[in-house]
Every structure is written in C-alpha cells, then in structure tokens.
Amino acid sequence: MNLAKSLLQASVRRIAPVALSLVSLAAWAVPDSEGGPKVNQLNLPVGVTQISREIYDLHSFMMWLCLIIFVLVFSVMFYSVIMHRKSRGHKAATWHESTTLEIIWTIIPFIIVIAMALPATRTVIAMKDTTNSDLTIKATGSQWKWGYDYLRGEGEGISFWSNMSTPRNQIGSPENGEKPNVSDAEYLLEVDNPVVVPVNKKVRMIVTANDVIHAWAVPQFGVKQDAIPGFVRDTWFKAEVIGTYRGECQELCGKEHAFMPIVVKVVSAEDYTKWVASKAPAPAVAAQ
Numbered sequence: 001m002n003l004a005k006s007l008l009q010a011s012v013r014r015i016a017p018v019a020l021s022l023v024s025l026a027a028w029a030v031p032d033s034e035g036g037p038k039v040n041q042l043n044l045p046v047g048v049t050q051i052s053r054e055i056y057d058l059h060s061f062m063m064w065l066c067l068i069i070f071v072l073v074f075s076v077m078f079y080s081v082i083m084h085r086k087s088r089g090h091k092a093a094t095w096h097e098s099t100t101l102e103i104i105w106t107i108i109p110f111i112i113v114i115a116m117a118l119p120a121t122r123t124v125i126a127m128k129d130t131t132n133s134d135l136t137i138k139a140t141g142s143q144w145k146w147g148y149d150y151l152r153g154e155g156e157g158i159s160f161w162s163n164m165s166t167p168r169n170q171i172g173s174p175e176n177g178e179k180p181n182v183s184d185a186e187y188l189l190e191v192d193n194p195v196v197v198p199v200n201k202k203v204r205m206i207v208t209a210n211d212v213i214h215a216w217a218v219p220q221f222g223v224k225q226d227a228i229p230g231f232v233r234d235t236w237f238k239a240e241v242i243g244t245y246r247g248e249c250q251e252l253c254g255k256e257h258a259f260m261p262i263v264v265k266v267v268s269a270e271d272y273t274k275w276v277a278s279k280a281p282a283p284a285v286a287a288q
C-alpha cells in the first residue's frame, strides 16, 4: 500500500514539471515582429526593395516550375507502371536508341534551364550593381556586434557600434533552468543604435569583418553579404517603404552568433537630415 502511494507520488513529481513547462510554452506566444519574421511565416518576405520582390517572384516561379515538372513526370511514371503492368499481359518493349526521343529529352530540359537562368542572371547582376549610390555605409562584423561607418553622402563621418539591446535577464539561462521571456516581439532582434537611412535612396553597403566571417543580411531588402576579414565586399538596397527592418548575422561566427542582430530604420529625407544633425559632433568654437 505504502509502496503504491510512494510510486504515485514519485510519478506526480516527474510529470508535474513537464506539465508546467507545457503550460509555460503556451505563455511564450509571440506577436509578429515589426520588419522581422512573422509568426507562422513559411514563405520568404516580399520585402520593400525592387531586388527583394524580384527574388520573391523568382523563388515562386522556380517552385511552380518544379511542381509542374514533378506532377508531369510522376503522372507519366505512375500511369505507365499501373496501366502497363505485367499482370495485364503487357510485355516490356525492347527498342533502344530512339534518336527522336533523345533529341526531345535534351531540348526540353535545355529550354527549362534557359527559362530559369535568364531571369535569375538578370537579378543577380542587378544585385551586384552598386554604382550611382546616394549613400555609402561600411558595416563591420565583430564578435558579436556590428560597427557602422558612414563613408560617403549625407551623414559622412558618422560612426557607431550597434549592440543587441535585449536584456541578458530576458534571455534567461537554460543551464539554470531559467526560461527566456520571448513575449517581446523584438526579442533578440533589437539594438541600441540602429542603422538609419533615407527612404528611396540607393545605399551601398561595404561589408567586412574584424575577426571571423559574419554576414550582413536583411531579408526585407533581399540583401545578404558575407563579411570576411581582410576583404571588402559590397551590396546595395533602395528601401521604398518607411519603417524598421531587421536581420541577423547569417554566418556561424561563435558562441554569440545569435546575439548580433541588424536593425535598419528607413526614414523620410527630412527625418534623416534631423538624425544626421543629432549625430554630428558639437561644432568647434571658432578660433578668434
């Protein structure tokens, strides 16, 4: 009797924490992140730049093409297997080397490849065209933060570090059984100093790194560029909608790889001028 009771108590002790953690999972409900990932988002974001829309359309086009090929190939295959099976009295054909057939199954895939390659190449070339930019900003990846230097255009000379601003205690410490508090929509996607850029202006991003390989990426802009120490790579975007956009380092760069988000604030031309003024060093007292 006592044994049964203590067994029951022991199992309750084991099950209770599991049940509790299931309950707290429900409490982890996260809202959509502004400019970041949406809850239950499965597809790519359409984005707010010409390039990101082209990437989205290319991706959809390729997926539909693959689906059509899949359905066609498998329907022919299953039709042949089922309708021409041995039990129905069909005998295997013995012909081989049909020149007509070989020409057809070379030409059709060739046309499909060209149909995929042409628009993809056009977009890739456009992605690399960093000429005629209005603004040049250098992003430097560093374990585990981003440094920004405004090199050319309005705001030239502005320079700052951008650190993740999600408080450490909100992240919790799993090794001590502490749960993170992810109810904040911008959890791990918020920084102290966001990059600020004007809307509808071509921004050239020069991307490099201090220590190991990082990657500067903002999905809503269709931008992702590896940041490689000793190398200078560039990419560009022209955001068409005012708002805040978020990305993350996308090359595994060490233990805090997940903790170096990228936040870009796209503002109106007037707000950008105000921001530049607020960042400018106090004017030096004129020498008498």
Ligand SMILES: [Cu+2]
Binding pocket: 141, 142, 144, 213, 214, 215, 249, 250, 251, 252, 253, 257, 260
């Ligand atoms: Cu990194």
